Amino acid sequence: MGEIFNNPAVAVQSWYVVARSAEVRPGRALSRELARRRVAVYRGRDGKVQALGGRCPHLGADLGRGQVIGDRLQCVFHRWTFDRSGRCVHAPSLDAIPPSARTFSYPTDERYGAVWIFNGPRALFPIPSFSRWSDEQLAAVALPPQTINCHPHVVTCNGLDIHHFKAVHGLEFAEAPVAEQLDPYRIRLRLRIRLRGRSFFQIALRRIAGDVVDVTFTTWGGNLATLEGSAGPVPLLVLFTHRPSAGGRSASQTFLFAPRQRGWRRWIGTDLLLLGALRLIMGNILARDRALLDTLEFRSNLTAADAALATFVLQVNAMQVFDPESSGSLNEPAGADDARSAPAAGEAAP
DSSP: OOSSTTOTTOOBSOEEEEEEGGGSOBTOEEEEEETTEEEEEEEOTTSOEEEEESBOTTTOOBGGGSEEETTEEEOTTTOOEEOTTSBEEEOTTOSSOOTTOBOOEEOEEEETTEEEEESSSSOSSOOOOBTTBOGGGEEEEEOOOEEESSOHHHHHHGGGOHHHHHHTTOOEESSOOEEEEEETTEEEEEEEEEOOOOSHHHHHHHHHHOSEEEEEEEEETTTEEEEEEEETTEEEEEEEEEEEEGGGEEEEEEEEEEEOOOHHHHHTTHHHHHHHHHHHHHHHHHHHHHHHHTTOOOOOOOOGGGHHHHHHHHHHHTSOBOOTTTTSOSSSOOOOOOGGGSOOTTSOOO
16 A cells, blocks of 8 residues: 555546636646646637646746747747647747657646646546536536645545544444445445534534435545535535645645526525535535644554545555656556547446
């Protein structure tokens, strides 16, 4: 254990949120961290977002500080210009462009009002979604981004830590939780939570949801997770995203979802009310976890009671790791297909 899991030097082949869509304005570029390297994100004049390896192959200048020219990105240092594929197409100081003058082009997508990149030549699984809802049926809101002093893999597996729900949140289970590995990139934990606590939070939640709440927590790719269920009339639809940043920390962004309303429900803002209720519920839970994760120094002394965590650690350690600035994938290399070749949710991953 630990070769890949909780290792700040590597990043598994997975989807990562690198910016809000509104941050990447047409004709502008910005830089983001991914583990120990930079990613340059820009929106071309045609409105499409692209992400390239963030260091110019010439002398290593930050391409995120460059200038967008049409659908290309120009380095601010010596004006080498790169197209969407990462190939240098113009170097004003050279008679001929060397073959090494290229940078990596990340598979890129926009969803839930965010810019996503896949750390690898092609997407191995889809961006997380919900089993009973399509994107068109949901309204999404992003909570303020956070930097958690903990590796993304450790933050993600917190939702599989069955016994911390009892110890930290005072929750009981109506039935024994069931964990199953869906494929090489996903683990699902089914929970039936009985609300018997006497805290203000549980009393208030019990009035809304009744005595039992059914939820499903699913990890995706080691750094992402979805929570799906309902608390009475309040749908519990949450997406947790984590991106490794310097020092083994996690650049985290959480998204909340509510069904889009029609007719008079839309007029009175029912979706906003549902999002507000969900925000209160998740805020109470996440605040306690955040305080613990910020001071956690992870150790892999797992016990028999940590079976779900052990499965997750093993799954992460079996994932492919990719670094375009070195030799590429540290495990078996993938092909160079476009991100759109990713399987749909529920399909078998290649």
